[in-house]
Amino acid sequence: MCAREASARGLAVALLERAPSPGRKLCISGGGKANFTNRRLAAHHYACADPAFCEPALDAFPPQDMERLVHGWGLPVEERAHGQLFLTVPAKRLLDALVQDCRRQGCAIHCRTDVHDVAPLPGGAGFEVGTSQGLWRCRRLVLALGSPAWPQCGATGSGFRLAQALGHRLVEHAPALAPFRMAPGWLDDNLAGISLPVRIGLPQAGLSPALAADPVWQDDLLFTHDGIS
Numbered sequence: 001m002c003a004r005e006a007s008a009r010g011l012a013v014a015l016l017e018r019a020p021s022p023g024r025k026l027c028i029s030g031g032g033k034a035n036f037t038n039r040r041l042a043a044h045h046y047a048c049a050d051p052a053f054c055e056p057a058l059d060a061f062p063p064q065d066m067e068r069l070v071h072g073w074g075l076p077v078e079e080r081a082h083g084q085l086f087l088t089v090p091a092k093r094l095l096d097a098l099v100q101d102c103r104r105q106g107c108a109i110h111c112r113t114d115v116h117d118v119a120p121l122p123g124g125a126g127f128e129v130g131t132s133q134g135l136w137r138c139r140r141l142v143l144a145l146g147s148p149a150w151p152q153c154g155a156t157g158s159g160f161r162l163a164q165a166l167g168h169r170l171v172e173h174a175p176a177l178a179p180f181r182m183a184p185g186w187l188d189d190n191l192a193g194i195s196l197p198v199r200i201g202l203p204q205a206g207l208s209p210a211l212a213a214d215p216v217w218q219d220d221l222l223f224t225h226d227g228i229s
């Protein structure tokens, strides 16, 4: 998205990607149908220490802009519960449209190019980027190397190491979307596959301010074969 936007604004952009093709994680998003935005999205929905951090990004690029972009790519969309927008076709179509648009805007995509290290050039002149395909120099550098979730898609968390090398401070991270596995025998086997609407409350102690403000959720709970989801 960033490469597309920067190219559309007339910058000369090179996207370096270690995998044979970029963005594979998008293909598994939203159960394969890309839950690409939410019509009711607001900064207070972000459960983090500082939800205001998201505000400038959401102001600059609100969900309606994302919806317009996807509409412009001619992809069919449906609204599901709670304002969630999904494609009605495989998420791969979203990836293909994004990559095509990126190229159309003039972005050069270099695959099988593994970034090993990054270093600032003297005098704030930009950055030197060491890759498996040689050295690159650029005036501006965006690290979008992915979270380590689903490393099969290419990201290993190497972006954290590179960001630290440039002097960035890291916020401690943890899996956010994960299954709850219960002890054997906790669940009657016959329940697996059944879902029902529930209210889920959290104990207040130790919650971040964002969660403490809204510690009860009402949504569907699914019994899985080894726990709840």
Ligand SMILES: Cc1cc2nc3c(=O)[nH]c(=O)nc-3n(C[C@H](O)[C@H](O)[C@H](O)COP(=O)(O)OP(=O)(O)OC[C@H]3O[C@@H](n4cnc5c(N)ncnc54)[C@H](O)[C@@H]3O)c2cc1C
Pocket: 016, 017, 018, 019, 021, 022, 023, 024, 025, 026, 028, 029, 030, 031, 034, 035, 036, 037, 113, 114, 115, 116, 144, 145, 146, 147, 148, 149, 150, 153, 154, 155, 156, 158, 159
């Ligand atoms: C199961 C699942 C379901 C999801 N569902 C949704 C959803 O419904 N809606 C939604 O909005 N989001 C969803 N997400 C999140 C969404 O897919 C991601 O936010 C999005 O794909 C961006 O992911 P990322 O930032 O982790 O980067 P990635 O997509 O992982 O991209 C990072 C890229 O950097 C490359 N790379 C890594 N290291 C290097 C290196 N050293 N040199 C060169 N290249 C490198 C990787 O190969 C990769 O292509 C889901 C994620 C998962 C795992």
